[in-house]
Amino acid sequence: xxxxxxxxxxxxxxxxxxxxxxxxxxxxxxxxxxxxxxxxxxxxxxxxxxxxxxxxxxxxxxxxxxxxxxxxxxxxxxxxxxxxxxxxxxxxxxxxxxxxxxxxxxxxxxxxxxxxxxxxxxxxxxxxxxxxxxxxxxxxxxxxxxxxxxxxxxxxxxxxxxxxxxxxxxxxxxxxxxxxxxxxxxxxxxxxx
Numbered sequence: 481x482x483x484x485x486x487x488x489x490x491x492x493x494x495x496x497x498x499x500x501x502x503x504x505x506x507x508x509x510x511x512x513x514x515x516x517x518x519x520x521x522x523x524x525x526x527x528x529x530x531x532x533x534x535x536x537x538x539x540x541x542x543x544x545x546x547x548x549x550x551x552x553x554x555x556x557x558x559x560x561x562x563x564x565x566x567x568x569x570x571x572x573x574x575x576x577x578x579x580x581x582x583x584x585x586x587x588x589x590x591x592x593x594x595x596x597x598x599x600x601x602x603x604x605x606x607x608x609x610x611x612x613x614x615x616x617x618x619x620x621x622x623x624x625x626x627x628x629x630x631x632x633x634x635x636x637x638x639x640x641x642x643x644x645x646x647x648x649x650x651x652x653x654x655x656x657x658x659x660x661x662x663x664x665x666x667x668x669x670x671x672x673x
Contacts, residue, residue: 486528490524490527490528493518493520493524493525493528494528494538494539494542495542496518497514497518497528497535497538497539498539498542498543500514500517500518501536501539501540501583501586502539502543502578502579502580502583503578503580503583504580504582504583505580505582505583505585505586506532506536506539506583506586506590507586507589507590509532510532511525511531511532511535514532514535533590533592536590536592536593537592537593537596540587540593540596540597541596544596544597544600547572547575547576547600548600548603550571550575551568551571551572551575554567554568554571555567555568555571555611560620561611561614561615561618561620561621562615562620562621562665562668562669564611564614564615565608565611565612565615565661565664565665565668566661566662566665568607568608568611568661569608569657569658569660569661569664570657570658570661572604572657573653573654573655573656573657573658573661574654576652576653576654576657577652577654579653584643584653585643588642588643597641598638598641601634601637601638601640601641602634604637605630605633605634605637605638606630606634608630608633608634608637608664609626609627609629609630609633609634612624612626612629612630612633612664612668613626613630615668616668620669621668621669622668622669624667624668629664629667629668633660633664636656636660637657637660640653640656640657640660641653
């Protein structure tokens, strides 16, 4: 199995692979196509993963790992609980915005890549629950049932990830996350009746 420690050249190749597949998708690309497009040999690609499918999974993991780091960096720079929830979900939206529809469709159609996206969505939903719970315990949010609000957020996030909201509303994944941020912040910040 290829090592998770990568040389600078391999790291650069992985970044270029991510840029290619997130822009254009991957289902129609062969390993030969990837080698030509990335200007490397198939042997070099095999140092990242043993197959095209493995390369796709590595690229998807790498993209979401970087996206998670960027989102958390933005949250760490934010103090107010309502701002943290909004910043978190808005930053998620920003990370999804550059992903092509073709890429998202290919991810949905390829179970190993879809599982990476689903796992990332589950982690994001848990993070939203944590941020809401922090806001409630700190008195910044009204006393809501954080597990319920978290489950509503998680269900919506799953529908975004599975393309259901896009089909029903026409919203892109990024736009849906922005709407979710607004909805949650307003719901937990509203004065109790």
